[in-house]
Amino acid sequence: MELDSLYQEVILDHYKHPLHKKLLPSYTAQVHHVNPSCGDEITLNVSIQDGLVENVSWDGVGCSISQASTSIASDLMMGKTLDQALLIVEAFSKLMSSKGNEKGDEDVLEDGVALAGVSKFPARIKCALLGWMAFKDAALQSGKN
Amino acid sequence: MKPMFTPAEIRKDFPIFAKTMRGGNRLVYLDSGATSQKPISVLNAEREFYELHNAAVHRGAHLLAEEASSAYEGARETLAKFLNAEVDEVVFTKSATESINAIAYSFGNSAPGSKFALKAGDRIVLSELEHHANLIPWQQLAKRTGAEIVWFPIDTEGRLDLSKTDELITNRTKIVALTHQSNVLGTIVPIAKLVEAAHAVGALFILDACQSAPHFQIDVKELDVDFLAFSGHKALGPTGVGILWGRLEYLNEMEPFLTGGSMIESVTMTEATWAPAPKRFEAGVPNMAQAVGLAAAVNYLDSLGMANVALHEKELTSYALKKFSDLDGVNVIGPKNNIDRGAVISFEIAGIHPHDVGQVLDQYGIAVRTGHHCAWPLMKKLGLVGTTRASFYVYNDESDVDALISGISEAKKYFKV
Numbered sequence: 098m099e100l101d102s103l104y105q106e107v108i109l110d111h112y113k114h115p116l117h118k119k120l121l122p123s124y125t126a127q128v129h130h131v132n133p134s135c136g137d138e139i140t141l142n143v144s145i146q147d148g149l150v151e152n153v154s155w156d157g158v159g160c161s162i163s164q165a166s167t168s169i170a171s172d173l174m175m176g177k178t179l180d181q182a183l184l185i186v187e188a189f190s191k192l193m194s195s196k197g198n199e200k201g202d203e204d205v206l207e208d209g210v211a212l213a214g215v216s217k218f219p220a221r222i223k224c225a226l227l228g229w230m231a232f233k234d235a236a237l238q239s240g241k242n
Numbered sequence: 243m244k245p246m247f248t249p250a251e252i253r254k255d256f257p258i259f260a261k262t263m264r265g266g267n268r269l270v271y272l273d274s275g276a277t278s279q280k281p282i283s284v285l286n287a288e289r290e291f292y293e294l295h296n297a298a299v300h301r302g303a304h305l306l307a308e309e310a311s312s313a314y315e316g317a318r319e320t321l322a323k324f325l326n327a328e329v330d331e332v333v334f335t336k337s338a339t340e341s342i343n344a345i346a347y348s349f350g351n352s353a354p355g356s357k358f359a360l361k362a363g364d365r366i367v368l369s370e371l372e373h374h375a376n377l378i379p380w381q382q383l384a385k386r387t388g389a390e391i392v393w394f395p396i397d398t399e400g401r402l403d404l405s406k407t408d409e410l411i412t413n414r415t416k417i418v419a420l421t422h423q424s425n426v427l428g429t430i431v432p433i434a435k436l437v438e439a440a441h442a443v444g445a446l447f448i449l450d451a452c453q454s455a456p457h458f459q460i461d462v463k464e465l466d467v468d469f470l471a472f473s474g475h476k477a478l479g480p481t482g483v484g485i486l487w488g489r490l491e492y493l494n495e496m497e498p499f500l501t502g503g504s505m506i507e508s509v510t511m512t513e514a515t516w517a518p519a520p521k522r523f524e525a526g527v528p529n530m531a532q533a534v535g536l537a538a539a540v541n542y543l544d545s546l547g548m549a550n551v552a553l554h555e556k557e558l559t560s561y562a563l564k565k566f567s568d569l570d571g572v573n574v575i576g577p578k579n580n581i582d583r584g585a586v587i588s589f590e591i592a593g594i595h596p597h598d599v600g601q602v603l604d605q606y607g608i609a610v611r612t613g614h615h616c617a618w619p620l621m622k623k624l625g626l627v628g629t630t631r632a633s634f635y636v637y638n639d640e641s642d643v644d645a646l647i648s649g650i651s652e653a654k655k656y657f658k659v
Contacts, residue, residue, distance in 0.1 A: 100605045136614040158627045160597035
């Protein structure tokens, strides 16, 4: 079924048991992102010290895709250098605009490749990107602080 | 009364129902609250206008200009009859959103002291049910004038708390602007007493009829409201055309909103005076083909009979509410009984986000709306991030409700709830 390419088991797992979904009290930047067309909202905290992503935590409401995607992104970014993290965000954005033609590099995106199928559903791409864009925004702000 | 129609026969008039949807399924269209589908007669009316009569209306001495003007003004007559209004009271806009903005901006442009002008301390009365289109134009007007917005709260089933009427509609009230039927919950607002209350304090009553005019008979004389707005595309008509209806004496006293060609009486290099309504509010070459298309839509509805349309939707809603009440883990948001209630059912499934519900239903060819439905304050009041909404119209029948119910079961299986 076409639906299975969207909702892979790993996505449903992340949705039911999201990682790092509890805002940590200390952070170097905090952002709040909303998806005005559907009402999804997340608050995301990052701690970046000396160019290293030490912690990512978040909270929010949204569909399975946005929640799972934010869970995957937050886990993936932890422990990466800021430069590496931004390259990963870029790779994920490229995957989302691939219209179903790319599978994604599992070495770079890890569980993120499970979201490749989302790129076939234009209405859901913004759901998948919500957490990643929030991370990117927070990471760039953190650099400025 | 005209004989009752059969939705399965109606669907044959709508080309889109021949389309094969995802998973090889037929189209189960339950999103008419967002926009309705269009019968072939509407598509033909638009096409015919362009093919045979296209010219700019009210200009030019040639045959096509005559034909275009007569088609456009003929459409106005059809719409006037549909609303039991005077012909000159019917203004074509591009959308209901534009209609409400036209009223709000016109009021904002009024000279201080005029009937339409607002000042600090004046009140605009709304309700928690409002769609953004009947909320934000008033917020903006309030900001520009210093007026204050107050609103009717709703109860847990989404009915207005009318016990607040005397508290809300007072001598300070200048405008009461309410939805006739909630686009999210289906609640029909019993406006008669509220119109009386507004008029008793000299306030103007504006009715957002987007979800009512397509579904049951609207008679502006009987409703006794002062202004009314609805969109063509929710009433089987094309996009790009809406209706602004207002009492003629008001329209002719009001300042225009959009200015330019067509809406003037005379012009010098430094000044202009305004044409009477409706032209005063129709600047520029208007949406002629769309107006003609909307007239064809209204003729289609008339051929079914608005009383039949209303009865059909009422019966279908009863059937759907019954089916929903048998479902485990599914909660209908809004009135649970079928009194003062339109053919809109918002619901939530425990453990599945509305977008995911919509996605699974789509796999079965079922089109529903998901999210906050352009009524974010209402969602916050109800403590919801969004709902899944099924809305019914003339082409829907019990088989569509059955498809929805079985789609909901599939969604629950898929997400293991």
